[in-house]
Amino acid sequence: MEFISTIVNAEYVTYAVAIAVAVAVLVAVLVGITVLARFLFRLFTVPGVVVHEFAHKQACDLVGVPVLEVAYFRFGDPPGYVQHVTPDRYRASFVVSVAPFLVNTIVAFAAFLGLATLVSTTGDIRAASSETIAAAAVLGWLGLSIGMHAFPSRGDANVLWNRSRTEWRGSPRVLLGVPIVVVIYIANLLSWLWADVLYAIGLFVLAAWIVGFGVA
Known part of the structure; x- marks a missing residue:
């Protein structure tokens, strides 16, 4: 046993x-x-991160905010950043924070316009040359990647919110930036539901509609 x-x-x-x-x-x-x-x-998402941080950097140069350090892309968190001194004016903070939304949106939309135009002029994509297919793939990649990174970060929203909260009594005009701050917070919250991807897809749909409308 x-x-x-x-x-x-x-x-x-x-x-x-x-x-x-x-x-x-x-x-x-x-x-x-x-x-x-x-x-x-x-x-x-490398192109999107690079364009996002490039927009921050150029905005700092535009409004005269000294930049301390820049990382256009890295394999870490965050994947890119621009460290700069605190702007003296609220307007400068606003420009630096919102710049990526404008720049990424314009660049992504331009890439999608190129893609939509290429597809519409090619006709049957199955009969297209390998160069055309490669160009379409690159334009689609750039548009989606850059469009996904159009939304300003939560850190950008925090900067604007803190300045709005402390400066609105002396300059009520800063309250005009509060709706933008709310939109940024909502966009970051909805990013868990792929809102950033849907935004990029929306840019492509608009570009395709414009190209199709122009053809018609």
Whole structure:
């Protein structure tokens, strides 16, 4: 009986070890897939991050705000940033914070216009040359990536909100920026529901409509 009991216990140990190994392998695979997916997503959004931070940098130069450090893209959090001194005027803070929305939207829309025009003039995409297909893919990638990063960050909204809250008594005009702050907060909140992607797709739909309308 003791021999049989020993065999049964050994089987239980074997099963437990096998289950533990299987779980460990499954977790490692899931973690690996997650890391790979994040890496590929970061690569996909490189143009959007670069244009976003470039807009911040150019806005700082435009309004005379000294820039301390710039990272147009990196594999970290955040993927890009522009560190600058605190602007003396609310208007300068507003321009620096909102610049990426305007620049990314214009650049993404231009890329989508190019894509829509290329597709409309090609006709049957299946009969298009490899160069045309590659150009369409690049324009679509640029438009989607850049459009996804059009929304200002929560940090930009925080800067505007703090300045609006502290300066509105001395200059009631800063209250005009409060609706923009609210929109930025909502956009960042809805980004969990892929609102940034839907915004980029909306730009493409508008570009396609314009090209189609022009043809008609």
